[in-house]
Every structure is written in C-alpha cells, then in structure tokens.
Amino acid sequence: MFDTFPDHASQTRHDNVVAMPVRATNATQRELQRFGTMYGASPVMRDVFSLIERVAPTEAAVLVVGESGCGKELVAQTVHQLSQRAKEPFVAVNCGALPASLIEAELFGYEKGAFTGANRTHPGVFERAEGGTLFLDEITEMPLDMQVRLLRVLETRRFTRVGGEREMRCNVRVVAATNRDPHQAVAEGNLREDLLYRLAVFPIALPPLRDRGDDVLLLARHFLGELNREHGTRKKLSESSEAAILRHPWPGNVRELKNCLQRAYILAEIWVDMDPELPLPGMGSRPISRPGVLEFEVGTALPDVERRMIIATLDKFAGNKRKTAEALGVSLKTLYNRLNEYARREAHYATA
Structure with missing residues (x-):
C-alpha cells in the first residue's frame, strides 16, 4: 500500500462539512465526526479526513485504496464537495462492471451510426463530468489497451468519440479507486505503471x-x-x-x-x-472456516452453492475477475452477469 502523509488535524467548518470533536474514548459517550458524506471517530478516520481536507482544494489526482464496501466512493464525493468544482457534476463509473467492448464508448461517448445500435450521439463520462469530478472505481479492472487511451486523455485533456473525427477538449478532475494493492496489480500486469503514477499523485489508504x-x-x-x-x-x-x-x-x-x-x-x-x-434467509449455513475449503449442507440450493463458490473464488484472487472466471471455467461475461445479479439481490434485501 501507499504511505500516507502525517496528520495535523484541524477542527474546521465548511459549507458542505460539519466537523464535530470526539469527546471521549468509549463508544457510549463518543460522537461520530461528520466530514462531507463520511462519518468516523477513530484516529485512523480522522487521519483520512485530514488528508481529504488537504488535497480537496487542489487539482491533484487522487487514488483511493481500500477493501470493497469501506466507502471509497464517499471519499471521492467528499473530495468533490470540498473542491472548487463542487457546483459542477460528480460522475462515477465502475470500470469492473463494464464489458471490454463497451468501456471505450462509456468513457468517451460515440457518434450516431458508429456501430450497430448507435441510433443517437451519446456523450461519455468525460463529457458528462465536464468541469467537475470523474470517479473511476475498480481502475485495475480496466483492460490494458484502454488504460493506454485513458493515460493519453489524462495527459492531453483531449479525446475523440467512438466513430468521430473531431478531437474534443475536457476539463475534469479524476479520482480513482481500487480494492487491490496497486503495486501488486502492476506486478501482475493488471495496471500500467505509468497510469498508476498519473492517478496516484495523492494516494489515500482507507482503513x-x-x-x-x-x-x-x-x-x-x-x-x-x-x-x-x-x-x-x-x-x-x-x-x-x-x-x-x-x-x-x-x-x-x-x-x-x-x-x-x-x-x-x-x-x-x-x-x-x-x-x-x-446466514441470510435461504442462503444455507455458513461454511466451516477451513482455508481454501467450502462446505455445504446436503440439500443446499444450487444457486446458493454457485454464489458462495463465486464469491469465495473472487476473494481468493483478491477481486481479479479475469483470474476468477478462468479458475471457475466460465466466461468473463458470465461472471459479470452473476455478480450483477447478486448485487441486485442484495439491494433488494436492503430496501425491502
């Protein structure tokens, strides 16, 4: 992981931020500190708040590193809220959820007639985030050839829509995120080193x-x-x-x-x-904790077995979807379809 900068925390108030002091050392008396869209009272989170407060007013690219579910997009939103771009759009895109065949069109847009089904001109996320902040989540899941194009856009501030000829200028601040060690991703060939250092001008490790x-x-x-x-x-x-x-x-x-x-x-x-x-209703019993082994009760529904196998394999390969698909003997598209299905099911439980 990246080293972070030392903390010189200050109690400040911004238009979009309310900072409240931590009053005691136990959970029954201590209050959460709200910072933008984030909450925390622990010293490690106060360090994160201090880093965000320092970098937000600048134009530096930010790379947020942290496990899935710990709030990396909230960091990006808070950076945006405290920046000079706060009144402009905040646009988020999950690089790991886009099929390789569509990611170029989603990033840079496309012209009418550029390909079958392109019945109208479609602006990409760089256009939609013009003047504001673009959040690129799961950046290590972006195909390498597309990383080359992204690097060029970040360096030149210019891009061309798919099927277009006119080069367009863009003015966006990029905040990227990954749930993997970025240096390990470089070593494994999943992230270009030059792109890493272009994105990680100011790294933030989220605990x-x-x-x-x-x-x-x-x-x-x-x-x-x-x-x-x-x-x-x-x-x-x-x-x-x-x-x-x-x-x-x-x-x-x-x-x-x-x-x-x-x-x-x-x-x-x-x-x-x-x-x-x-366990969740209908999900069967939790597996006995044995490294590299999943155990199921006889009679567990096949979809539940499949789900637990996919999640466990994904965890084994530190979120690398390509390696997960290869290990399971399925296509990358099939894996994405399953993960999207699980995400919709989880959202349904959460809002039921």
Missing part, C-alpha cells in the same frame, strides 16, 4: 471497518437513527446486538454493516436483534 475500533458500533447506532427518522419509529439496538456488532470482523465493511442492520430493523418490533454470524 477497513475492523481497524476502526468502536466506529462500528457508532455507525450502527447512526444508521439505526436514520431508519427511525425515515420511518417514524423508535427502535433500539439490544445489548446482545451491540456485543455481536463489536465482535464480528465485518469482511464486507460498512456496506455489510448497513445491510445487516436494515434486515434486522425490518424484522424488529422495538428491540433490534442482529447477529451478523447468522
């Missing part, structure tokens, strides 16, 4: 939830408070739930915490009882 101490409990209470205000309820976390929240390692980070809490909230009358160790 996983398990390294944020009591933030996990403070965040759970915060999310529950939001749900209560939204639905006009007064539900509370039980003591056993708070103990379980502090005990669980939260491999899915803040996203997992929020979704788990939402499910428990829906089922609760007054006291919210949540145990993140329990």
